[in-house]
Amino acid sequence: xxFQRNGGQRxxxxxxxxxxxxxxxxxxxLMGTLRLQQAVENRQYLQTFSGLPPAAYFAASGFLVGxxxxxxxxxxxxxxxxxxxxxxxxxxxxxxxxxLERLLFGASAAGRADWPFTALASxxxxxxxxxxxxxxxxxxxxxx
Numbered sequence: 001x002x003f004q005r006n007g008g009q010r011x012x013x014x015x016x017x018x019x020x021x022x023x024x025x026x027x028x029x030l031m032g033t034l035r036l037q038q039a040v041e042n043r044q045y046l047q048t049f050s051g052l053p054p055a056a057y058f059a060a061s062g063f064l065v066g067x068x069x070x071x072x073x074x075x076x077x078x079x080x081x082x083x084x085x086x087x088x089x090x091x092x093x094x095x096x097x098x099x100l101e102r103l104l105f106g107a108s109a110a111g112r113a114d115w116p117f118t119a120l121a122s123x124x125x126x127x128x129x130x131x132x133x134x135x136x137x138x139x140x141x142x143x144x
Contacts, residue, residue: 011079011141012137012140012141014077014141015132015135015137015138015141017132017135017137018076018132018137018138018141020132021076021087021128021129021132021133022073022076022077024125024129025069025070025072025073025076025087025090026069026070026073027069028065028068028069028073028094029065029066029067029068029069029070029073030066030069031065031066031069032061032062032063032064032065032066032067032068032069033062033063033066034062035058035059035061035062035065035066036058036059036062036063036066037062038058038062039055039056039058039059039062040055040059042055043055043059046058051105052105053105061097061101065094065097068086068090068094069090069094071083071086072086072087072090075087079141079142081142081143083142084133084138084142087129087133088129088130088133091125091126091129091130092126095122095125095126098122099122102118
C-alpha cells in the first residue's frame, strides 16, 4: 500500500501543456548553459569584434539564463508554489533581454530581415507560457 501525505487523495497529473512548458524551460536552460560554455571557450575570438560586449557579458547572461530555466523547470516539475510566479517573470525577462540584445548588438541587415517572424514567435512563446500558468488546470495542480 502506498501512503499519501494528503489524506489519500491523489494529486492531479501534469497536463500536456505543462509538460511542454517544462520541456521548453529545460531547453532554455540548456541554451543558456551552452552560451556560457561557448563564451568561455571562444572569448579570444569574441574580442576581435568591435561593438560587442566583452565575453564575460555573454558568459554571465548564459549562466543566469541557464540557472533560471533550470530553477523554473524543476520548480514546476516538483509542484512548488513559487515556480509559477518565477516562471512568469523569467519568461518575460528573458524575452525582453533577447530583444534588447538584438536591438543593441544585432546591426547586420541579415539579422533584421527575420524580425517579423521572431516577433511573432516571441509573442507566441510568452503568450503560451502565461496562458498555461493561468489556466484553472494548473491552479489545481499547484493547489493555489
